[in-house]
Amino acid sequence: MSAERTRGLGRGLSALLNDGEVAASDIEAVAGIKTLPIEDIHPNPDQPRRRFNEADLVSLANSIAEKGLLQPVLVRPLPDGGGYQLVAGERRWRAAQRAQLHDIPVLIQEFTDRETLEIAIVENVQRADLNPVEEARAYRQLVDRFEHTQDEIARAVGKSRSHVANSMRLLVLPPSVLDHLEAGRLSSGHARAIATADNPAELAETIIAQGLNVRQAEQLTRTPKPKKAPETKAAKQQKDADTRALERDLSEKLGLSVEINHGEGPNAEGGAVTIRYAELGQLDEICRRLNAS
Numbered sequence: 001m002s003a004e005r006t007r008g009l010g011r012g013l014s015a016l017l018n019d020g021e022v023a024a025s026d027i028e029a030v031a032g033i034k035t036l037p038i039e040d041i042h043p044n045p046d047q048p049r050r051r052f053n054e055a056d057l058v059s060l061a062n063s064i065a066e067k068g069l070l071q072p073v074l075v076r077p078l079p080d081g082g083g084y085q086l087v088a089g090e091r092r093w094r095a096a097q098r099a100q101l102h103d104i105p106v107l108i109q110e111f112t113d114r115e116t117l118e119i120a121i122v123e124n125v126q127r128a129d130l131n132p133v134e135e136a137r138a139y140r141q142l143v144d145r146f147e148h149t150q151d152e153i154a155r156a157v158g159k160s161r162s163h164v165a166n167s168m169r170l171l172v173l174p175p176s177v178l179d180h181l182e183a184g185r186l187s188s189g190h191a192r193a194i195a196t197a198d199n200p201a202e203l204a205e206t207i208i209a210q211g212l213n214v215r216q217a218e219q220l221t222r223t224p225k226p227k228k229a230p231e232t233k234a235a236k237q238q239k240d241a242d243t244r245a246l247e248r249d250l251s252e253k254l255g256l257s258v259e260i261n262h263g264e265g266p267n268a269e270g271g272a273v274t275i276r277y278a279e280l281g282q283l284d285e286i287c288r289r290l291n292a293s
Contacts, residue, residue, distance in 0.1 A: 033072050038096060040083040042074055046117050047090055048138035049124050051131060051182065060091065061098035069096050071159065074107035076116060077162045079111050088123040114146045118156055125157045133178050134186045136167045140255060143168075144285055156181075168255035169195055172276045177204045189214035195256060197221045254286075 024196050073089030084106065087094055096104050111119065123139045124130045130138065142148040150168075154161040170181065170191050179202050180186040185208050192198040193214060194207075207217050243260050250258040255274065262271040 006130045033107050034106050036075075036084065036106050038093070038101055038104050040092060041073070041104070041106065042078070042083055042085050043090060043093075044086050044116060046113075046120070046141065047086070048121055048134050048141070049090065049129055050134055052094060054093060057095050057098065058093070060095035064092075064095055064101065065099040069099075069101060069104045075106045075108055076111045085116070087111055087119050091129070103180060117141060117145070122157055130172060131182050132167065132191065133182045133183070136170045139164055139168050139172070140171060143255060164185075165251075165255070166192060169251065169257060171255065174201045174256040178199050180204055180208060190217045191229065193217040194221055196259075249263070256286075258269065 014049050034138050036043065069092060071089075071092065074087040076086040077085050079292065087109075095102070112225075113166065117138075121130075125135060126139070139150075139153050142153055146158075150161050150164045153159075154164045166263075167188075170178070170188065173181070173191060173195055177186070177191065177194070181188070181191050186204060189206055189287050190204070190212075194203040194217065197203055203217070203220060206212070206220065210216075212220065243262070247260050250260075250273075257276040259274040259276075260276070275286060
């Protein structure tokens with residue numbers, strides 16, 4: 001996909017699915033909008049949004065039951081002719097089912113798998129519908145499956161490159177911490193504060209139990225650990241600027257936490273590079289890249 005296509009994607013989606021409503025009497029008059037049986041529409045298995053607020057769904061379903069679905073969902077034809085797949089508007093589709101609608105308005109367009117995922121991400125990010133973990137995993141999908149760069153993702157979703165990079169770094173956290181983040185028990189700021197710590201799961205429990213704010217969480221990560229050897233702490237403090245810069249570059253390139261430690265002693269020539277991953281899929285991706293080199 002060209003840079004122009006990627007940059008224009010967000011604006012194109014806004015035009016297709018604006019926040020205004022189409023009058024029920026005019027719904028068939030809008031170019032490209034049709035009415036389909038709701039059972040012919042299937043969810044997208046790659047939809048980045050996994051959690052839907054129950055209270056919001058109930059409220060929307062009640063509104064749809066009273067007024068109908070006034071804003072069409074975006075779908076694409078399934079290649080086997082077995083109906084249509086949702087591209088954008090899953091929350092409305094779910095609420096329409098709860099409202100027991102038999103037919104709903106849709107906008108049918110042809111999209112590739114890549115475009116479908118991009119649109120789903122843009123729609124959710126622009127409307128702030130994704131939690132931080134869903135957003136990070138969505139960006140990771142674009143990198144892993146379609147070889148998007150962080151700059152391309154940033155342009156597509158209207159965010160800064162640093163926002164995308166920081167978001168993807170959250171995936172280095174242990175599953176227990178990611179679960180707290182998805183559930184809202186931790187904020188993105190809390191997660192970033194503990195992402196590079198040696199014991200993020202333990203720190204997360206402390207933050208939640210004590211109700212610490214982000215600044216307090218950052219201070220918690222700087223608190224010396226009694227069992228930590230002074231030499232190791234000193235060595236980390238003496239890490240030169242070039243090494244720290246290389247760590248940052250590798251972390252941004254991989255979307256994972258990378259740590260470089262040189263051997264001790266003035267004549268040491270070796271060292272170690274540590275790459276932290278949060279799930280087996282990330283380990284598989286590291287192996288794939290190494291085998292392809």
